Amino acid sequence: MIDAVSFENDTLGYLDQRFLPLKEEYIKTKSHLEAIEAIKTLAVRGAPLIGIVAGYTVILGLNSYQGTKDEFPLYFEKLIQDVEASRPTAVNLFFATACMKAVYDTSFTSDSLEELFAKMLVAARKIHTDEIANCDAMARHGVELIRHDLAETLKTRKLNVLTHCNTGTLATGGSGTALGVIKQAWQEGLIEKVITAESRPLLQGLRLTAWELETENIPFLSISDSSSAFLMQKGMIDFGIVGADRIAANGDTANKIGTFAHAVSAAAHNIPYYIAAPVSTIDITIEDGSHIPIEERSADELRTIFGTQVATPSTPVLNYAFDVTPNQYIRGIVTDKKAVVGNYAEDLKKLIT
Template structure:
């Protein structure tokens, strides 16, 4: 297993994903401000892993507290606000901070700070353990659905699958969401090749997914984001599966920019296109995708490529990090609880409301 993130003896250790695949650099820190910066700068990325990192970042913050109990509520409130401001689209981050706030609310009045901090650390570790278990469950549900939906093709040959961005261990800490499904499908002999889209502008598909597939010795090739429609037209893609940063109650899904184009093309070519994400990614407070906050990142991420300027500094840029794929273009959503396919558009929120 790739060591994407760990927390031991008050130290957060993570693999800095900005330098992959050319350099593997693990960073260790006890400073919550450094951890927040790692989330902001995509040194740590991927919705589930952001949630895990956010939980451990809160622990780093409370470990640094040197005041008395009376002053802790103000400190804790500011700490949570700083962590939540780091990445606004990934709902897993808010899922993690919500769970830690619940521990605080239940125990602050009755416990000493030492006992409270121990309970919060236990919760943070549980969030991490749950993500690992969620990946395993998603993989099982996803492979079962693929076998069902693509049974006719599987009678004669293995499948070629398209994926986008990075959704493996580097994004989750476990086997992955979409990539976890792909890994298990390959292990069970269902996959011929993985097609990974480069995922502009930071190339997570080309850099990170390709690196993970090489580690796992899974056959693949990479393409430009704009190539997928042509490959579908030529019969080179049998299905697509990607992750998600937030899913609205009607199935509309925010994911790495470029996802909607893949999904729309798959729908046009009658190719199944799936989302794989833990239930924690479903935000039932949002009725549809128009309510999902979409992060807009620095123009220099597009004007430069790893420090090399490829456009003038005055070139106007719109650099959205995510797009929203309407649920009607999806074959289904695979979660750690079940695979939801077909006519779920009016029932996804109610299905997972509990």
Template sequence: MIDAISFKNGTFRYLDQRYLPLQELHVETRDHREAIEAIKTLAVRGAPLIGASAGYTVVLGVNSFKGSKEEFPAYFGQLIKDVEASRPTAVNLFFATKKMKAVYDANFEGDSLETLKTKMTDEAHKIYNDEVDNCDRIARHGVEQIKRDCADILKTRKLNVLTHCNTGTLACCGIGTALGVIRLAWQEGLIERVITAESRPLLQGLRLTAWELEHDGIPFISISDSSSAFLMQRGMIDFGVVGADRITANGDTANKIGTYAHAVSANHHGIPFYIAAPVSTIDITLKEGAQIPIEERNADELRTIFGTQVATPTTPVLNYAFDVTPGTLLRGIITEKKAVVGNYETGLREICS
């Protein structure tokens, strides 16, 4: 397994994904501000990994506090706000900070600050370990669903699968969500080849997913984001599975920009298209995707590629990091509890209760 993040003896260690696949740079820090910056700049990325990293970032901030217990509540409140401001779309981040706030609320009055720090560290480790377990369960439910939906094809041949962005170990804490499903399906002999879309503008599919697949020896080919519809038209894609950064009560899903286009094409061609994500990604407080805050990132991410200018500095740019895929375009949403197929309003609320 690739070691994307770890936390030991008060030090947060992360693999800076901005340098992959050409350089594997591991960074160690005890500074919560540096960890927040890592989340902001996509050095650490992927919804489940962001959540786990947020928990450890809170621990770093709490460990660095040197004031009195009376001063701690104000400090802790600002720390949580700073962490939550790092990536507004990924609900896993807020899931993690909510967990850390719950530890504070339950223990601050009765515990010393040192005891409180220990309990917060334990909670951050639990968030990480739960994500590892979630990935294993998501993979199993996903493979079972694919076997049902693609049974006729599997009678004669193996499957070609489309995925987008990066949902593997680099984005999670275990084998991955969507890529975890693909890994297990490959191990069970169901997959012929993975088709990974490049995922503009930061190329997570081309740089990161391709790197993970090559690392595992799984056959793959990378394509431009706009190629998937043509491949579907030619019968070169049998199903698609991607991750999510937020899922609303009706099954609408925010994911890396470009996902919506893949889903529209898959729906048009009658190809099953799945979301694979932990329950922590479901935001049951939002009724529909229009309510999801969509992050708009720096224009230079489009105007430059790895520091090389490809457009003039004055070129107007609209750089949304995510799009929203309506639940009506999905064959199913695969979670660690079960795969929800149709009637998302009821199914998602059931697994979140």
């Protein structure tokens, strides 16, 4: 399996995803500031992986602390704020920092700093191992849903599936969310080919998902983002499945920009469109998608491609990193606990309570 992230000997290791697939560079750091920068610059990305790295980033910050116990609360508060400010949309990041704050709240008064830091490291490692287990569970639930919904088609042939951005090992540390479901479906003989949309402007589908699929010898075809509707019209796509960076209480889902367009096209062609994400991605405090904070990134990400200028520096740009797919366009949401279909407002609340 691809080694996307590690934490050994007080050192965070990660595969720098900015340069894949042309260059495989594994970075090692003991600096929490460097780890925060890695999240900001998308050297590490994907909501579950961001959560994992966020937990380890807190540990790096703790390891660099040299003050007294009395001074620690202010330091810890600032550390958490800095980690949380690195990316605003992926709720898994905030899930990770909440886990670390929970350890602090229950142990700071009674424990020494050494004991407190040891407990936080256990919590950070648990976030990592839980995400790997979550991927395996999502794969099982997702395949079960696909078998049910596409049973008639599967009687005569295998399926072609559309996915967007990257939701595999590079995004999760495990087999993946949506891509983990796809990999499991392939292993069980359900998939003919994966259609991976390029995912402009940073091309995570073209660079990362294609690389993962090629590495694991799964047949795929890369397309431009705007091609999916035409392929659906031609009968070349049987269903779509994507990941999520945040799921609102009603099932509205924020994911990489372009996801909503695929969903609308799928609905127009009566094609099932699924979301796969761990329960930690559900934000029950947000009523619907209109309240999900959407990150706006640098204009240069659109004006340049791998350092090559493709538009004038003065070209006005609006570069949203995510869009929101309303729940009516989502056939089912696959989580690590179960796959839910239909009444998301009720079912999602049950999953986290």
